Amino acid sequence: MSEQGIFYKRLKEEIQLKGKTFNQVERELGYSRNALNNYKHGNEPSGTRLVELSEYLMVSPAYLVGKSNKSDAFSLKKTFKNLSFAQKRELYSICESWAMSELYKKNDVD
Known part of the structure; x- marks a missing residue:
């Protein structure tokens, strides 16, 4: 099993901060079941999915993929x-x- 990538780690952290589960997020965004689990082994999302997830989680795409250490998105x-x-x-x-x-x-x- 390969090490989890930064994208998956940050995705998981932000989903937990939102008080959701992966399955809830998948349902709310219309993704297939376990679609987000595919990132557990270092895969990164398409540009479209990255933008969808960053908007949903209210963080910047750069933060999710590890290009920035700040989420750059204000969350009320x-x-x-x-x-x-x-x-x-x-x-x-x-x-x-x-x-x-x-x-x-x-x-x-x-």
Whole structure:
């Protein structure tokens, strides 16, 4: 058995961070069963599949194939998970205030 390539390692890590399984990702993207397991032995994806996976996982293609050590893609979900409860509450309050002001602006125009 050959050593896992960097693509597979990063793919697996990002899928786990997303709280998904390989099978779930395959179903959601319309891939055949075990399609992602084919990368376990060092194979790399086609350009199309690389772009699909990077968009789905919200990371850069360069990161997935090991050309960059930074994912270069901002993930609101990952950022939100790292906030404390107080920070999440404050962010919620800011969003609520913004939404209400936008609603009032729209009603004033109508």
